[in-house]
């Protein structure tokens with residue numbers, strides 16, 4: 001069942017932590033002397049789809065779990081500054097979750113105008129609250145570039161990797177260690193679990209089905225936008241005059 005990537009399975013995984021583990025978000029570690037014997041952190045890196053992030057935010061909240069959602073400022077797939085995204089971010093925050101920055105080092109290397117500090121400031125200003133946590137996008141592809149900053153908590157720092165069991169659904173797949181954990185009755189004392197919302201849905205499906213669904217929804221969206229743009233043009237006064245002139249000839 002762990003390979004069906006359904007919300008039902010997702011909930012089953014979360015339920016593993018709910019007896020006897022303290023639920024923490026990353027910014028909780030800013031508090032001095034945080035020293036829980038047993039805890040879990042649920043992390044969501046948002047690479048593609050904010051709507052799916054909200055769905056997971058709602059499921060987490062239905063189990064009284066607070067998670068940390070890491071958002072990209074320069075995603076080619078979503079724009080944090082449009083109204084739809086703004087509403088989703090506010091809904092996620094209203095469900096008591098934390099928002100962090102999902103940084104892409106490619107931007108820092110190729111585009112001088114971007115750097116981590118600027119992105120933190122922009123994201124903080126957008127969500128009207130302090131952003132304290134960061135996670136790197138695609139460390140498996142780009143190689144882990146651990147940006148250290150005294151005021152920021154990095155999800156890949158030793159603090160969250162060395163003494164904490166780390167599990168992830170990266171590429172819509174389970175590493176052996178993760179699958180062993182999922183199929184075992186034993187829950188380690190300290191856990192960070194990374195879920196990417198793109199891979200999860202109400203019905204069964206693998207990474208390719210999820211990607212197809214995502215792309216098809218985008219296609220539908222852009223076909224509709226094409227219609228809206230054309231409608232906008234048709235109502236433009238200048239275009240009406242232009243067409244009248246052309247048709248006269």
Ligand SMILES: [Zn+2]
Nearest residue numbers: 045047137138
């Ligand atoms: Zn990512």
